[in-house]
Amino acid sequence: MLWGYAGVFPGAFNIWKGDQLMNKLRFAAEHGFKSTGIGLGEMKDPARRDLIAKFVAEHDLQLSVGLHLKWLDADFDTLRRQTEEFFKDLEAYAPLLRAPIVTTGVGAYHRFMRKPSLSEQMDRLTEAFTPIARACHQMGRPFGIENHGDYYCADLVELCKRVPHLGIFLDTGNTYLVGEQSIPACKLAAPYTIGTHFKDHYVHPDPATLTFVIKGAPLGEGDVGLREIYMALLEQAPHPKKLVLQWEMVPPKEMDPFECLERSWAFVRSLPEATR
Numbered sequence: 001m002l003w004g005y006a007g008v009f010p011g012a013f014n015i016w017k018g019d020q021l022m023n024k025l026r027f028a029a030e031h032g033f034k035s036t037g038i039g040l041g042e043m044k045d046p047a048r049r050d051l052i053a054k055f056v057a058e059h060d061l062q063l064s065v066g067l068h069l070k071w072l073d074a075d076f077d078t079l080r081r082q083t084e085e086f087f088k089d090l091e092a093y094a095p096l097l098r099a100p101i102v103t104t105g106v107g108a109y110h111r112f113m114r115k116p117s118l119s120e121q122m123d124r125l126t127e128a129f130t131p132i133a134r135a136c137h138q139m140g141r142p143f144g145i146e147n148h149g150d151y152y153c154a155d156l157v158e159l160c161k162r163v164p165h166l167g168i169f170l171d172t173g174n175t176y177l178v179g180e181q182s183i184p185a186c187k188l189a190a191p192y193t194i195g196t197h198f199k200d201h202y203v204h205p206d207p208a209t210l211t212f213v214i215k216g217a218p219l220g221e222g223d224v225g226l227r228e229i230y231m232a233l234l235e236q237a238p239h240p241k242k243l244v245l246q247w248e249m250v251p252p253k254e255m256d257p258f259e260c261l262e263r264s265w266a267f268v269r270s271l272p273e274a275t276r
Contacts, residue, residue, distance in 0.1 A: 001240070001241060001242075001243050001245055001273065001274060002034050002035050002062055002100060002242070002243065002244045002245065003032075003033055003034060003035070003245050003246075003247070003268065003274070004028065004033050004034060004035025004036050004062075004064070004244060004245065004246035004247065005024075005027065005028050005031070005033040005035075005036055005246060005247045005249070006036055006037055006197055006246040006247065006248050007248050007249075008216075008248065008249060008250050008251070009024070009027070010251060010257040012256070012257045012258065013027055013257060015027060021038070021042055021052070022051070022052075022055070024036055025052070025055055025056075025059070025061065026055075028059075028061065029055075029059040029061065031261065032265070033247075034060060034061055034062060035061060035062050035063060035064060035100070035244055035246055036061075036063060036064070036246065037063065037064045037065070037066055037103070037246065038052075038063045038064070038065060038066070038097060039065070039066055040065060040086065040089040040090065040093055043089065043092075043093040043096070043097075049093070049096065052096070052097070053096035053097070056096065056097055056098060061098065062097070062098040062099065062100045062244075063097040063098065063099055064099060064100060064101050064102070064103055064195065064244055064246070065090065065094065065097065065099045065101075065102045065103070065141075066102070066103050066104065067083075067086055067102055067103070067104045067132070067143075068104060068105060068107070069082050069083070069104075070107070071104075071106055071107075071124065071125060071128045071129075072106060072107075072109050072116065072121060072124055072125070076127070076128070079128055083131070083132055087135055090102070090139070090141070091139070094139070094141060099141055100141065100195075100242065100244050101141055101142050101143070101144060101167075101169070101194050101195050101244050102136050102141055102142070102143045102144070103143075103144050103145070103146055103169045103195070104129075104143070104144070104145050104146070104169075105145065105146045105148045105150070106121075106125070106145075106148070106150055106151075109121060109150060110149070110150035110151065110178075111150065111151050111152060111155055111178070118155070122155070122158065122159055122162070125145075125159060125163075126159065126162045126163055129143070129145070129159075129163045129166055130163050130164070133163050133164065133165040133166040133167075134164065134165055136165070137164075137165035142165070142167050142194045143165065143166060143167065144166070144167035144168050144169035144193075144194040144195060145159070145166065145167075145168060145169060146168075146169040146170075146171055146174075146197070147168070147169075147170065147171050147174050147175065147178075147189070148171065148174060149174045149177030149178060150178070151178070152178060152180055152185065153168070153170070153175065153180065153185040153186065153188050153189040154185070154188055156168050156189065156192070157188055157189060157192060160192045166192075167192050167193065167194035167195075167238070168189045168192045168193050168194065169193075169194060169195050169196065169197070170186060170189050170190075170193045170195070170196045170197070170233075171196065171197040171199060171248070172186055172196060172197065172198060172199050172200070172224050172226060172229055173197070173199035173200065173201050173214070173224055173248065173250075174197070174199075175224075176201060176203055176212065176214050176224075177214070179212070182223075182224045182225055182229070183224075183225040183228050183229060186225075186229040186232060186233075187229070187232045187236075190229075190232040190233050190235075190236040190237055191236045191237070191238065192238070193233055193237045193238075193243070194237075194238070194239070194242075194243070194244070195243060195244035195245065195246065196233070196243070196244070196245050196246065197246055197247075197248040198219065198226065198245045198246065198247050198248065199219075199224065199247070199248040199249070199250065200216075200217040200218065200219045200220060200221065200222035200223075200224045200226055200249075200250075201214045201215060201216065201217050201222045201223060201224055201250070202214075202215045202216070202217045202222045202223055202252070203215070203222070203223045215250075215252065216249075216250025216251055216252050216253075216260075217250070217252060218249070218251075218252075218255070218260045218263040218264045218267070219247065219249060219263075219264035219267050219268060220263075220264065220267030220268070220270075221263065221267070226267070227267075227271065230271050230274075231272075234272065234273065247264065249261065249264055
């Protein structure tokens with residue numbers, strides 16, 4: 001398993017001044033993580049490319065790559081040109097980044113929209129993702145779509161059944177954003193999961209405002225059920241030893257972020273087959 005850190009970066013972590021990407025890479029390396037995400041645009045400038053590649057090699061990092069296009073807006077000729085350019089860059093730069101997976105999302109769209117309907121969205125994504133998932137599979141860098149507060153895990157499982165080699169980049173906490181029960185939803189996604197945003201929350205309903213309140217929590221201390229979800233991934237993910245588990249740690253407002261970090265590491269170290 002590959003443990004990484006995708007966020008959140010409170011001010012105390014000193015990420016936002018100067019070169020934010022390099023600051024994030026340094027933070028990961030200094031705190032025991034081996035992965036985070038990157039856009040291939042960071043690799044265009046030769047000097048910057050050399051800087052990033054050198055740091056990745058020296059610290060034994062593996063950076064996941066994001067591919068974010070207007071899947072439901074752009075015409076297919078545009079998407080084809082953009083994906084062809086992406087794969088040229090991926091072929092050139094992925095070895096330098098030691099990229100294990102490629103991730104995506106759909107932006108502002110979600111399953112509750114009337115137009116396009118959920119069925120129309122799934123048809124469109126099936127057509128757009130089929131050649132990309134196949135190409136990523138052939139490169140040995142699986143392609144996964146994140147549940148980003150837009151679709152049920154069940155929706156993405158059905159999409160995976162329609163698109164050969166498509167996987168899920170599972171955000172454990174985002175299940176709550178669309179009203180799912182986190183443990184059943186994540187267990188349903190587990191057989192298709194190639195990586196995660198490993199996240200925990202404290203949650204409670206607020207009848208006065210007709211809302212479901214979601215707050216940050218140290219990993220393992222909230223209501224998501226991370227231990228049970230982790231065990232499901234260990235048992236059911238297609239390649240458990242290759243899972244990319246990137247934290248999205250949201251410290252509670254009253255907790256020092258570094259304390260939250262240490263408490264989260266204590267939980268992760270208690271998981272079977274999880275090593276820092």
